[in-house]
Amino acid sequence: MRVSLFFSVLSVLLLFLFMGSLVYGAVSIPPESVLRILLGKEPERMSWQHIILQSRLPQAVTALLAGASLAVSGLLLQTLFRNPLAGPSILGISDGANLGVAVVMLSFGGSLGRLADLPVSGYPAIILAAFAGACTILSIILYFSSKVRNNVMLLIIGIMIGYLASSVISILNLYAAVDKVHSYVMWGLGSFSGVSLAQLPLFAVCTLTGLLPAVLLIKPLNALLLGEIYAANLGVRIRPTRMFILLCTGLLTAITTAFCGPVAFIGLAVPHIARLLLGSSNHKMLLPFTLLAGSCTALLCNILMVIPGTNIILPLNAVTPLIGAPVIIYVILNRKNIQYFN
Amino acid sequence: MKRPVIQTSGLCIGYAGKGRKPQIVHKDLNLELFPAEVTCLLGLNGMGKSTLLRTLCGFQSPIAGEILLNDKPLKTYSQAELSLVVGVVLTEKTNVGGITVYELVSLGRHPHSGFFGRLKKQDRRVIEQSLQAAGILHKANYYVSELSDGERQKAMIAKTLSQECPIILLDEPTAFLDITGRMETMILLRKLAREQQKAILLSTHDMDQAIRMGDCLWLLGNDRPVVYGTPEDLILNNTFESFFGKDNMVFDPFSGRLNVKTTLPPIGLDGDPFTSGWVGNALIRNGRQPSPGIRRPHIHCIHRHQMVLTLPDGTQKTTASIKELLGEMNENKLISGDDKARSEEWS
Numbered sequence: 158m159r160v161s162l163f164f165s166v167l168s169v170l171l172l173f174l175f176m177g178s179l180v181y182g183a184v185s186i187p188p189e190s191v192l193r194i195l196l197g198k199e200p201e202r203m204s205w206q207h208i209i210l211q212s213r214l215p216q217a218v219t220a221l222l223a224g225a226s227l228a229v230s231g232l233l234l235q236t237l238f239r240n241p242l243a244g245p246s247i248l249g250i251s252d253g254a255n256l257g258v259a260v261v262m263l264s265f266g267g268s269l270g271r272l273a274d275l276p277v278s279g280y281p282a283i284i285l286a287a288f289a290g291a292c293t294i295l296s297i298i299l300y301f302s303s304k305v306r307n308n309v310m311l312l313i314i315g316i317m318i319g320y321l322a323s324s325v326i327s328i329l330n331l332y333a334a335v336d337k338v339h340s341y342v343m344w345g346l347g348s349f350s351g352v353s354l355a356q357l358p359l360f361a362v363c364t365l366t367g368l369l370p371a372v373l374l375i376k377p378l379n380a381l382l383l384g385e386i387y388a389a390n391l392g393v394r395i396r397p398t399r400m401f402i403l404l405c406t407g408l409l410t411a412i413t414t415a416f417c418g419p420v421a422f423i424g425l426a427v428p429h430i431a432r433l434l435l436g437s438s439n440h441k442m443l444l445p446f447t448l449l450a451g452s453c454t455a456l457l458c459n460i461l462m463v464i465p466g467t468n469i470i471l472p473l474n475a476v477t478p479l480i481g482a483p484v485i486i487y488v489i490l491n492r493k494n495i496q497y498f499n
Numbered sequence: 500m501k502r503p504v505i506q507t508s509g510l511c512i513g514y515a516g517k518g519r520k521p522q523i524v525h526k527d528l529n530l531e532l533f534p535a536e537v538t539c540l541l542g543l544n545g546m547g548k549s550t551l552l553r554t555l556c557g558f559q560s561p562i563a564g565e566i567l568l569n570d571k572p573l574k575t576y577s578q579a580e581l582s583l584v585v586g587v588v589l590t591e592k593t594n595v596g597g598i599t600v601y602e603l604v605s606l607g608r609h610p611h612s613g614f615f616g617r618l619k620k621q622d623r624r625v626i627e628q629s630l631q632a633a634g635i636l637h638k639a640n641y642y643v644s645e646l647s648d649g650e651r652q653k654a655m656i657a658k659t660l661s662q663e664c665p666i667i668l669l670d671e672p673t674a675f676l677d678i679t680g681r682m683e684t685m686i687l688l689r690k691l692a693r694e695q696q697k698a699i700l701l702s703t704h705d706m707d708q709a710i711r712m713g714d715c716l717w718l719l720g721n722d723r724p725v726v727y728g729t730p731e732d733l734i735l736n737n738t739f740e741s742f743f744g745k746d747n748m749v750f751d752p753f754s755g756r757l758n759v760k761t762t763l764p765p766i767g768l769d770g771d772p773f774t775s776g777w778v779g780n781a782l783i784r785n786g787r788q789p790s791p792g793i794r795r796p797h798i799h800c801i802h803r804h805q806m807v808l809t810l811p812d813g814t815q816k817t818t819a820s821i822k823e824l825l826g827e828m829n830e831n832k833l834i835s836g837d838d839k840a841r842s843e844e845w846s
Contacts, residue, residue, distance in 0.1 A: 375615065376612075376614065376615060379602075380609055383595060384589075389558060389578065391582055391609040392578055392609055432597060436597070437597050437598065439597070441616075
């Protein structure tokens with residue numbers, strides 16, 4: 158009963174936030190007009206139609222999908238490593254994406270529209286680079302995951318690889334031109350506005366390819382709550398399962414980072430928010446709940462990025478910690494209430 | 500004659516390193532585990548108790564030898580098949596605070612349920628029976644983190660019950676439990692063995708508990724073949740003494756406990772059996788073995804509150820408590836830590 162109530166509340170909230178993202182922005186457009194435009198009717202001003210359909214709608218859908226991806230990968234990693242501080246950014250996967258982008262941007266200057274001398278336009282180049290970087294790190298992690306039995310050791314290896322990637326990025330930064338560094342830093346601030354309406358289907362398909370297998374993992378994930386030995390005793394084949402979880406999270410993180418930049422905190426914080434609200438670690442409820450909560454959080458961040466009454470839009474990564482950090486602190490202070498982890 | 504559910508022949512356990520020489524923990528293990536019995540695996544640390552358990556439930560492959568589970572070689576079992584035959588309980592406190600006891604026990608249905616782990620009516624019935632059998636039904640809707648350590652182990656045992664496997668292996672299940680928690684767990688395991696014909700194997704450090712509650716003991720020692728049998732038989736044939744006797748301790752076959760090895764000459768003790776039993780306990784702790792045949796020094800227990808101590812010179816002291824008795828003995832240098840006094844008495 159309580160669970161279905163939570164789900165309905167969250168679904169309504171999601172709808173509300175999604176509409177909010179369309180209505181609220183730097184340019185104020187009355188809600189009736191937004192509705193008219195969405196229903197395909199003639200808008201009062203053509204520029205409004207452009208803003209809604211070309212900018213706000215893809216941005217809202219992107220936030221919805223990216224939030225869900227990050228939150229779900231965070232949950233999968235936290236359960237796999239039985240560690241409350243695991244998250245997509247901790248395994249080095251997003252650092253790998255960063256590194257890929259840094260190589261392209263800093264050596265060739267691949268930012269939006271800035272790239273005249275490359276055959277592919279700047280944006281696909283960045284996406285490909287991020288994806289390649291993330292996949293490289295992911296395959297390294299997967300290689301180690303078949304070597305190292307202990308999950309904590311694997312986590313440490315992931316963190317170390319992340320550091321390695323960061324240090325290469327610093328070196329690249331040192332030797333790159335100032336304008337290139339600037340555009341790289343801008344990318345690194347994260348944004349949901351990077352996916353155009355034309356790219357949206359691709360992004361959606363990729364995201365759903367990562368999210369659907371996660372649903373298939375619910376049963377082994379619940380067994381993994383007891384730790385690897387108990388899970389194995391319940392018939393879970395540990396290594397293939399671990400591979401599968403890593404592949405899923407790798408895919409989700411790579412896609413999101415490629416399109417939205419490195420988005421901090423959502424992957425780490427949202428699973429905790431979901432657990433606290435739901436009061437359960439049972440993935441049958443927790444996984445869909447985390448997915449919804451991730452979307453809600455991302456949409457909320459997307460709305461909070463716009464400072465009311467101004468044209469100023471805050472960087473995404475400046476907003477996410479505002480929501481994420483207090484949650485993490487709350488979790489640490491309240492660990493004793495329900496011990497979700499060791 | 501009952502058929503054993505686990506049979507090992509020439510089993511050699513340990514860690515096979517890549518390219519390195521395998522590290523053998525124990526070899527030539529020929530063991531049998533029977534249904535409807537509680538078998539306790541006793542051995543000091545490093546003797547390979549956990550390694551043996553891990554090998555028997557298939558987490559670790561043996562270096563050599565064969566394990567038969569229900570007359571079928573262990574290595575021919577798939578992981579899914581194995582999960583229907585062997586259930587495990589580990590010593591660590593399971594920290595899965597975010598699920599209820601019911602959810603925890605329902606995890607035991609994993610080997611039986613389908614891809615998404617949906618619970619059918621039959622599964623729910625088994626879960627409820629398991630909760631009931633483990634005596635944890637009244638806490639079914641509590642979070643696991645709300646349970647005491649003993650209740651947590653009961654919940655884990657209920658999980659193996661809902662797994663419906665004939666063999667349950669427990670790695671030091673009572674190590675972190677308080678004394679009543681230990682006893683309750685053992686009573687529960689005995690009940691399950693008797694009522695549900697489970698073959699139960701648990702490793703433990705608690706010799707007293709193993710002797711009292713085990714139908715069968717497996718003793719793992721250093722550089723010697725494993726010994727198994729009924730606990731009382733192993734005491735009667737002096738196996739315990741040879742396994743656990745050390746320089747400064749000795750296995751007392753009468754009480755079934757390890758005692759301090761006495762360094763002083765024995766002292767006479769007789770009288771009321773109950774009182775003299777506990778006076779003997781105090782004497783051994785203080786380094787003197789009681790012995791009925793000695794006249795001086797000598798203690799005669801009349802009843803709980805009256806003990807007569809006869810000193811070597813023949814004088815008698817009447818005491819009303821063991822504390823008083825020990826004080827008197829100490830004063831007369833019968834039990835002091837003073838080595839000089841002891842050697843004087845010896846000479």
